[in-house]
Every structure is written in structure tokens, then in C-alpha cells.
Amino acid sequence: MVIHVKGAGLEAARLSAVCTHRKEGVLTLTIIAVTIGLFFAVNIGASGAAASMGISYGAGVIKKQVALFLCGIVVFLGAWLGGGEVVKTIGSGIVPSSTFTNAIALIVLAAATLSLFLANVFGIPLSTSEVTVGSVVGAGIVYQSVYLGKLLWIALFWLFTPFAAFVIAILAASFLKIKPIKSFVEKSNAGPILAVMVIIMGLFEAFSAGMNNVANAVGPLVAAGLMSKGSGVLWGGLAVALGAFLLGHKVIETNGKKITTLKLEEGCVISGTGASIVTAASIFGIPVPLTQITTSSIIGIGFAKHGKSVLKKDIVVQLLKVWIVSPVLSMVLSYTIIQLVIVQNFYPIIVMIGALISVFGVLSLMRKSSPSGAASNTTITNEFKLVKKG
Numbered sequence: 001m002v003i004h005v006k007g008a009g010l011e012a013a014r015l016s017a018v019c020t021h022r023k024e025g026v027l028t029l030t031i032i033a034v035t036i037g038l039f040f041a042v043n044i045g046a047s048g049a050a051a052s053m054g055i056s057y058g059a060g061v062i063k064k065q066v067a068l069f070l071c072g073i074v075v076f077l078g079a080w081l082g083g084g085e086v087v088k089t090i091g092s093g094i095v096p097s098s099t100f101t102n103a104i105a106l107i108v109l110a111a112a113t114l115s116l117f118l119a120n121v122f123g124i125p126l127s128t129s130e131v132t133v134g135s136v137v138g139a140g141i142v143y144q145s146v147y148l149g150k151l152l153w154i155a156l157f158w159l160f161t162p163f164a165a166f167v168i169a170i171l172a173a174s175f176l177k178i179k180p181i182k183s184f185v186e187k188s189n190a191g192p193i194l195a196v197m198v199i200i201m202g203l204f205e206a207f208s209a210g211m212n213n214v215a216n217a218v219g220p221l222v223a224a225g226l227m228s229k230g231s232g233v234l235w236g237g238l239a240v241a242l243g244a245f246l247l248g249h250k251v252i253e254t255n256g257k258k259i260t261t262l263k264l265e266e267g268c269v270i271s272g273t274g275a276s277i278v279t280a281a282s283i284f285g286i287p288v289p290l291t292q293i294t295t296s297s298i299i300g301i302g303f304a305k306h307g308k309s310v311l312k313k314d315i316v317v318q319l320l321k322v323w324i325v326s327p328v329l330s331m332v333l334s335y336t337i338i339q340l341v342i343v344q345n346f347y348p349i350i351v352m353i354g355a356l357i358s359v360f361g362v363l364s365l366m367r368k369s370s371p372s373g374a375a376s377n378t379t380i381t382n383e384f385k386l387v388k389k390g
Contacts, residue, residue, distance in 0.1 A: 041217035045243025052205035055267035061195035072245035078210025079237030085285035090219025095140035105224035111334035127289035132216035134327030138334025162296035169300025194264035201271035208278035
């Protein structure tokens with residue numbers, strides 16, 4: 001009888017040690033996942049949110065530190081007041097929230113972060129929203145739990161919103177050509193009014209970026225139960241604001257110099273168009289690519305001024321490449337890591353490697369068989385360059 005009690009005591013101690021070890025492992029995963037999510041949010045603020053003030057800073061109507069400070073405040077307000085719907089979509093609208101364990105949330109965020117890191121290394125302008133959605137879809141494919149209807153709806157928004165921005169920018173630019181409007185804009189006393197307007201539109205764009213982009217960082221954490229939706233929006237918003245204020249200097253400097261050829265009224269149109277579309281999408285909980293929306297607005301302004309000559313093939317091709325590469329890259333990374341680490345199934349990875357070898361082999365053979373010729377690249381003016389945003 002005594003031996004039995006001792007044995008039971010030893011077993012209880014062993015089980016207690018196992019439980020403690022597991023709890024420590026879960027806690028470690030939780031800390032790592034939350035850290036990566038907030039780090040992702042900081043980078044979103046440093047790139048996408050800070051770039052929203054590039055037009056007003058480039059025009060010289062506001063100082064850099066003031067622009068970044070205001071941007072940080074407004075992007076936090078956007079996340080806190082209106083970021084909940086997109087968080088819900090990322091966390092449970094594309095795949096069931098039950099898909100997200102601590103480990104899956106960690107892998108999804110790591111795949112999205114790694115995708116953006118690789119894109120920055122190779123100079124590829126990816127969209128943070130598309131990258132995050134792709135990473136979530138990769139996890140859903142592993143467990144065959146993707147809501148295809150919702151995913152197609154999001155993809156349609158990705159196609160429609162840049163086109164809508166292009167059309168709205170053309171209409172707005174045409175409106176600026178109306179004689180009374182043009183006369184007012186060209187008056188010397190219109191300068192201060194336009195300066196204030198371009199700052200307001202830039203802040204509106206930062207607000208919309210906060211609404212839409214904070215979900216990219218905290219959506220998986222909320223789905224895994226590591227944060228409540230309120231806490232996720234709060235801490236994610238603070239991290240995005242911190243990134244904009246502390247790390248946005250180079251981004252705002254770069255984008256400010258790129259867009260100095262734009263007039264103040266054109267800057268108002270670009271920022272206002274992008275912000276309006278992103279805000280509307282955020283209300284419906286749709287993550288959209290602010291990068292492509294802004295680029296389409298810039299092209300729309302150029303089309304109204306110069307006609308079809310701005311619709312160069314390489315610009316359209318670049319937009320399509322970004323649209324395809326952003327989600328696919330993160331989807332493949334997320335799928336691969338989950339298969340290797342969680343499922344421990346190597347066969348799909350072997351098939352993927354074989355498919356990649358086949359594709360690159362076919363492309364190589366096609367290049368060799370096609371007649372050689374150097375393609376001439378047309379130089380595009382600075383105002384039609386791609387503005388990197390989140």
C-alpha cells in the first residue's frame with residue numbers, strides 16, 4: 001500500500017513537470033508570436049504610414065518631425081477607431097479562427113515578415129495586406145479550411161480598387177481643369193489653402209492606413225486567442241504609430257523627393273482618393289493594397305495631363321506582378337513552413353521543388369529558342385514612379 005502511494009506520488013510529480021514544461025513552451029511561443037506581430041506593426045508604420053505624409057513634406061509645407069508626429073497620432077486613431085473589422089477578416093474571415101494555434105499564428109506572421117524582408121532585399125514593392133492574406137491562405141490550404149467565397153471577394157477588391165482610383169483621379173484632375181477652379185488654384189492667395197488641404201489629405205491617408213494595415217500584424221494573434229480584438233487593435237495601433245514616428249524618416253524623405261513634381265492640388269487628389277477608397281474598404285473589413293491604389297491615382301493624374309502616353313506597358317506589368325507575387329510568395333512560405341514544422345510532411349515540398357525546377361527549366365529553354373534582342377526601357381517621369389506603401 002505504501003509503495004503504491006509512493007508510485008502515485010512520483011507519477012503525479014512527473015505529470016506536473018510535463019505540464020509545467022508544456023506551459024513554458026506555450027508561453028515561449030506566445031511571447032515570440034506577439035513580438036513578431038508587433039515588430040511587423042512597427043515596420044508597417046515605418047514604411048506605409050510614414051509615406052502618407054510624403055506629398056506634404058516633399059512640397060515643403062510641413063517639417064519632417066511635425067509630419068511624422070502627426071502621422072503617428074492619426075495612424076493610431078485610425079487603428080483604434082476603425083481597425084476592428086479588418087482584424088476580424090484576417091483572423092476569422094479567410095480561414096476559421098480554429099485554424100490558428102499559437103504555433104500557426106507564429107508561422108503566419110513569420111512568413112509574412114520574411115516575405116517583406118526578401119522583397120526589401122531584392123527591391124520588390126510588395127503590399128503588406130496582400131502578403132498577410134497570402135500567408136493566412138497558406139495555413140488554410142494545409143488544413144483545407146479556406147473560405148473561397150470570401151477570398152474571391154477580397155481578390156475582386158484588389159482588382160477593382162486600383163481601377164477605381166485611376167478613374168476617380170482622372171475625374172478629379174479633369175475637374176481641376178475647369179476654368180473657375182483653375183483660376184482659383186493659380187491665384188497666389190490659394191497657396192496657403194492648398195497647403196493646409198494637402199496636409200489634411202495626408203493625415204486622412206495615414207488614418208486609413210491605420211484602419212486597414214494594423215490587422216496585418218495583429219489579426220493572427222487575435223484569432224489564436226493571444227490577444228482580444230480590443231487589445232490587438234490598441235497595441236497594434238501603438239506599434240504602427242511608434243514605427244511611423246521613430247523609423248519613418250528615410251521613407252518620408254525618399255517619397256518626398258520622388259513626388260516633388262506634383263502640384264499641391266494633385267497631391268490632394270492622390271491622397272484623398274487613396275484614403276477614401278481604403279477607408280471604405282476598411283469599413284467592410286476588406287484588406288486592400290494601398291501601394292497599388294496610390295500608384296493608380298498617380299497614373300490617373302498623369303493620364304489626365306498627358307493622355308495615353310503614360311500608360312506604358314512596363315507600369316501595367318509591374319502592377320500585375322506585385323498583385324500576383326505579394327500573396328503567392330507569402331502563401332508558399334507559410335504553407336511550406338507549416339508542412340515541414342507542424343505536419344512534418346515532406347512530400348508536398350518535394351512536389352513544389354519539382355514544379356519550380358520544371359517552370360524555370362521551361363522558361364530557360366524558351367529564352368534560348370526565342371530570337372535575341374534587347375528590349376528598350378522607356379524612362380518614366382518621377383511623378384509616375386511607384387510609391388511604396390503598406
